[in-house]
Amino acid sequence: xxxxxxxxxxxxxxxxxxxxxxxxxxxxxxxxxxxxxxxxxxxxxxxxxxxxxxxxxxxxxxxxxxxxxxxxxxxxxxxxxxxxxxxxxxxxxxxxxxxxxxxxxxxxxxxxxxxxxxxxxxxxxxxxxxxxxxxxxxxxxxxxxxxxxxxxxxxxxxxxxxxxxxxxxxxxxxxxxxxxxxxxxxxxxxxxxxxxxxxxxxxxxxxxxxxxxxxxxxxxxxxxxxxxxxxxxxxxxxxxxxxxxxxxxxxxxxxxxxxxxxxxxxxxxxxxxxxxxxxxxxxxxxxxxxxxx
Amino acid sequence: xxxxxxxxxxxxxxxxxxxxxxxxxxxxxxxxxxxxxxxxxxxxxxxxxxxxxxxxxxxxxxxxxxxxxxxxxxxxxxxxxxxxxxxxxxxxxxxxxxxxxxxxxxxxxxxxxxxxxxxxxxxxxxxxxxxxxxxxxxxxxxxxxxxxxxxxxxxxxxxxxxxxxxxxxxxxxxxxxxxxxxxxxxxxxxxxxxxxxxxxxxxxxxxxxxxxxxxxxxxxxxxxxxxxxxxxxxxxxxxxxxxxxxxxxxxxxxxxxxxxxxxxxxxxxxxxxxxxxxxxxxxxxxxxxxxxx
Numbered sequence: 391x392x393x394x395x396x397x398x399x400x401x402x403x404x405x406x407x408x409x410x411x412x413x414x415x416x417x418x419x420x421x422x423x424x425x426x427x428x429x430x431x432x433x434x435x436x437x438x439x440x441x442x443x444x445x446x447x448x449x450x451x452x453x454x455x456x457x458x459x460x461x462x463x464x465x466x467x468x469x470x471x472x473x474x475x476x477x478x479x480x481x482x483x484x485x486x487x488x489x490x491x492x493x494x495x496x497x498x499x500x501x502x503x504x505x506x507x508x509x510x511x512x513x514x515x516x517x518x519x520x521x522x523x524x525x526x527x528x529x530x531x532x533x534x535x536x537x538x539x540x541x542x543x544x545x546x547x548x549x550x551x552x553x554x555x556x557x558x559x560x561x562x563x564x565x566x567x568x569x570x571x572x573x574x575x576x577x578x579x580x581x582x583x584x585x586x587x588x589x590x591x592x593x594x595x596x597x598x599x600x601x602x603x604x605x606x607x608x609x610x611x612x613x614x615x616x617x618x619x620x621x622x623x624x625x626x627x628x629x630x631x632x633x634x635x636x637x638x639x640x641x642x643x644x645x646x647x648x649x650x651x652x653x654x655x656x657x658x659x660x661x662x663x664x665x666x667x668x669x670x671x672x673x674x675x676x677x678x679x680x681x682x683x
Numbered sequence: 684x685x686x687x688x689x690x691x692x693x694x695x696x697x698x699x700x701x702x703x704x705x706x707x708x709x710x711x712x713x714x715x716x717x718x719x720x721x722x723x724x725x726x727x728x729x730x731x732x733x734x735x736x737x738x739x740x741x742x743x744x745x746x747x748x749x750x751x752x753x754x755x756x757x758x759x760x761x762x763x764x765x766x767x768x769x770x771x772x773x774x775x776x777x778x779x780x781x782x783x784x785x786x787x788x789x790x791x792x793x794x795x796x797x798x799x800x801x802x803x804x805x806x807x808x809x810x811x812x813x814x815x816x817x818x819x820x821x822x823x824x825x826x827x828x829x830x831x832x833x834x835x836x837x838x839x840x841x842x843x844x845x846x847x848x849x850x851x852x853x854x855x856x857x858x859x860x861x862x863x864x865x866x867x868x869x870x871x872x873x874x875x876x877x878x879x880x881x882x883x884x885x886x887x888x889x890x891x892x893x894x895x896x897x898x899x900x901x902x903x904x905x906x907x908x909x910x911x912x913x914x915x916x917x918x919x920x921x922x923x924x925x926x927x928x929x930x931x932x933x934x935x936x937x938x939x940x941x942x943x944x945x946x947x948x949x950x951x952x953x954x955x956x957x958x959x960x961x962x963x964x965x966x967x968x969x970x971x972x973x974x975x976x
Contacts, residue, residue, distance in 0.1 A: 396801050397869075403800035407808055410793040410854065416845040417827060418815050424826035482717050484711055496714045498961060503721055505956035507908035507926040510949050514724040517731065523942065525727060527743040557722065602859070610852070621910030625930050642896040643911065646825045659823050667814060 422663060428656035447657035456633055457658070459639070464637040467551060468615035470573065473557035475611055476604075477563030486563075487570040489573045497567060504560030509621030510555075515553035539627065543634030546627045550635050553626060554619040562607055569603040570596065616666070638662055725953070731946035732756070739942045751943065759947040764932040768948050771925040774843075775907055776955065778924055781844035782906030783899050786853045791891065794857030795883055799869065812851045816930075828915055838919045847912060852905075853898055860894050861887070900963045907956050925952040 395628070429447050431440035451457045482500065486493045503511070518526045519539060527537040541544040573596055581591050595603075617639055623629060629636035629644060639656065645653030727746070731739055734749035759768045796802075797809050803911040827846050836842030864887065872882040923931065930950055933940050 397799050397873065398760065398880075399800065400802035403796035403823040404804075406796035407812075410789040410812060410851075411808060413845065414815050417830065417849040419811070420822070421823040421826035421830055424829065438684060443755075464725045467773050478717070482714070485713050488710055489707075489714070492711065492714075496718060498964065500721060501960050502725060502953075502957055505904055505960045506725070506953050507910065507956075509908070509910040509926050509930060510952050511724070513929055513945065514728050515779045516941070516974075517946065518724060518727060522800075523739050523742055523744070525743050525746075532690050556724065559766070560727060575950045606856075619738065621908075622927070624910070643824060649913065651785070652958065655825050657806065659825070661846070663823075680750075 407575050409534050422659075425656045425659040425663070428652060429660045432653040441564060443653070447653045448661070451654060451657055451661070456636075459633065460636050460638055460641050461648065463547075463633075464639075467547065467554075467619075467635070467637050470547075470551045471554050471558070471615035471619065472608065472611045474551060475558035476562050476607060479559045479598065480566050482559075483563050483566035483570055484596075486567055493567075497564070501560045503557045504564065508557065508619055509552050509625050511557050512550075512622040512625030515549060519549055523532070539631075541631055543631055546631060546635050550619070550622050550626055553623045556617065558611060558614060562611070565603050565607055566600065573599050595608055615653050720808065725950075727935060728946045728949050731942055732950050734910055734943065736939075736943055737943065740939060753948045755943040756951070759944045759951065763928075763948070764941065766912040766923060768925060768926070768928070769953055770921060771923050771928045772951065772955070773925040774840075774841050774922055775926065775952075777840050778909065778913070779841045779906035779955075781840065782847050782909075785901035786902050787895055787898055789848065790851075790853030790857055791888070791895075793888065794854050794861055797854075798819040798858055798861040799879065799882075812854055815849055815851045824911065824915060838922045842916050843909075843913060843922075843924070844906075847906065847909065853902065856894065856898060857891065860891065864890060886961045896963055900960055903959050904956050 426441075430442060430444060432443050432447070433440050454469055476673060484494050489496075508513070516524075518524050519537060521527055521538050524537075530537045539549045553587070556598075577595060578591060581595055586594070616637070620639055620643065622638065623635055623640050624643075627635045629640050639662070642655050642658045642662070645651045645658065689895060730746060730748050731744065732755050733752045735751055738744055738749065761767050761769065763771075793808075793812060797805065797812075816921050823877060831842045832838060832843070832844060836845075868886055869882060877885070907924075908926055909924065914930075915924075915926045917923050917927070920928075920931075925948065929945060929952065932945050932948065
């Protein structure tokens with residue numbers, strides 16, 4: 391992963407990289423360091439002084455059943471969101487790629503939800519499934535199914551997964567479709583002449599050529615499910631019922647800003663920092679070797 | 684001659700790779716079905732924004748638009764619930780453009796430095812930047828909030844924008860793209876005695892136009908769709924962005940939400956990003972075609 395041809399000099403590249411490093415230092419690494427520091431203290435109720443507790447916040451967190459449950463919730467949630475958003479997108483992209491005419495029109499329509507904010511998506515889906523005025527919940531009620539995501543944790547999870555995945559289908563579709571369009575037609579035709587059927591071509595040619603896109607999408611979708619779905623959860627369930635949709639990021643927010651438990655919130659940030667840092671390195675090292683560039 | 688060759692390449696022998704006849708209709712049917720499902724929540728929101736409150740609160744609501752379009756949108760835009768939606772739209776616009784522009788500039792420069800130079804500490808800088816990809820602002824909200832408050836940037840555009848450009852999505856993408864640029868170009872530039880920045884402006888930057896356009900779409904949407912961060916730092920309703928402002932329009936307690944105005948606001952919140960996506964899509968496609976020639 392190195393360029394053979396590089397330019398000489400070290401002052402220029404340092405200047406080029408400086409803006410990003412400075413902004414990251416002030417708004418990323420300094421706050422991250424602060425999070426580490428604050429996680430070692432418990433502030434008194436008036437915020438006047440801090441008491442050193444060492445790893446006390448972490449010990450407390452890791453023995454807290456609510457925090458452990460939140461870990462599991464986040465895992466289930468992010469796996470479901472990644473699958474529910476990537477599989478239909480790949481399917482639609484493969485189907486659209488087989489059209490000579492009209493694929494562009496479908497794409498124009500399919501990318502709309504991509505432009506819709508997670509929080510707005512939350513409002514739209516909440517409106518459809520609202521227990522009092524929702525159209526879908528009303529029809530479900532007529533069919534004999536009593537939809538109530540306000541009380542039922544599984545239904546709440548299903549609703550936030552679908553709402554979070556909805557806009558991502560467009561996003562993933564856009565990337566898969568662009569990647570499919572850039573697969574050289576001559577390669578596909580050569581395989582077709584050699585008698586390879588559609589699925590054979592798909593598994594042996596198209597999918598390997600899509601692997602950089604898939605890798606990129608895998609990373610960004612997991613990141614999305616972890617961090618950017620806050621709006622969906624805040625608008626639809628606010629973490630409930632009984633914390634069944636409280637993902638880790640939501641818990642950092644609700645403990646830190648609503649509960650004002652700064653020490654615990656900071657400790658949770660640090661745990662997230664470690665988990666995700668490890669995930670990044672693992673994924674980058676592990677996946678990059680296997681993908682075709 | 685080249686023209687006909689290009690044409691032949693784009694239109695392969697019929698029936699070999701693309702679908703024809705019955706299969707073609709089936710393919711279209713799948714796409715239409717997909718589009719309808721994906722579109723339904725938006726359609727429902729639009730319908731809700733054109734009817735009256737009593738029509739919504741006695742389910743099922745109609746599935747065809749009513750005649751209250753101007754009433755509802757006028758009420759949303761110029762009075763809203765807490766603050767006129769027009770104000771929130773403006774705030775969102777400033778934030779989204781600021782983030783997209785800022786990120787593209789710092790990422791282009793840092794990706795150029797990382798890919799085309801060897802300098803001390805390069806891999807450390809690369810990993811430091813890459814780490815920020817995985818840890819968006821949501822993880823370190825409390826300390827970042829304190830940093831921004833310390834700079835006196837609460838309720839300001841700087842406070843809305845700067846912490847969010849400290850992320851590596853764009854750097855990651857530009858790095859991937861620069862890695863695919865043939866080494867011969869840099870070699871030729873170096874042999875011709877071109878300075879690095881000359882190579883950047885004359886060759887790399889024009890080649891990146893398509894990626895920049897694609898990235899602008901992504902980042903504009905990213906900025907527009909921010910929820911948690913504006914929720915924390917804009918305590919003054921005059922600085923609210925539209926995406927976070929919608930949740931504030933829901934009444935607390937048992938009051939019934941003003942659904943027509945909320946849904947009109949949801950539609951208004953979608954329009955600018957949809958315009959960006961659809962208009963930039965043309966640029967995106969033209970870029971793809973250009974690079975294929």
